[in-house]
Structure formats: C-alpha cells, structure tokens
Amino acid sequence: MQIFKRITCHLLTLFVLVFSLNVVAEEAPFRVFETESLSIKLSNDGTGIVKDIHCGGCDFNYVKITPASKASINGKEVSIMQARERAGKFVMVSFNPETQEVQYIRWSE
Secondary structure, three states: OHHHHHHHHHHHHHHHHHHHHHHOOOOOOOOEEEOOOEEEEEHHHHOEEEOOOOOOOOOOOOEEOOOOOOOEOOOOOEHHHHHHHHHHOOEEEEEEEOOOOOOOOOOOO
C-alpha cells in the first residue's frame, strides 16, 4: 500500500511539472487575451501584428509579432508561420503589455 502511495505521489508531481511547462514559457509581465476570431498579419520573415487585442489598462489594440514570438498547438511548439492558418479562428495570445510584443500564440486542434 505504501508503494502505491509513493508511486501516485511521484506521478502527480510529474503531471504537475509537465502541465506547468507552458505557464513558465512566458516572461513577466505578460497578459493573455483569448480571441474567437484571430486577426493576424504575418510576413514571410515571421514578423507582423495581431489586431483587435483588448485588455484592462491597455491603450492599444494590436500587438507585434517579433522573431522571438512563438506558437504552440496542443502545448507543442510549432513555427509561428502556422498561426496564419488560424486567421478567423480561436486562439490565445500571450503578450507583454509594456513592449506590446507577442510571446506566444496558442491553440488546440
């Protein structure tokens, strides 16, 4: 019985670590904006903007996609260029409100 408890404890710890990896991917400060219809302009060099971003205390409505911006599908990192395919669809955009730069664009399939 004690071995079962020990294994369960180790598995729970492992799950917490695995599922928290995306959370620590952003650098503070950051905000997350969920949009049902992504409005994105992305050039071939991987830079661009995401329009129609709203957040409390922000005086802007777009954020910049930089070479440091990343994208992930179901928690797996992919090329930021795949975000183009999400235009008009649901995504979560993590950004730094001070620099207005996108850190992550995330979605599930």
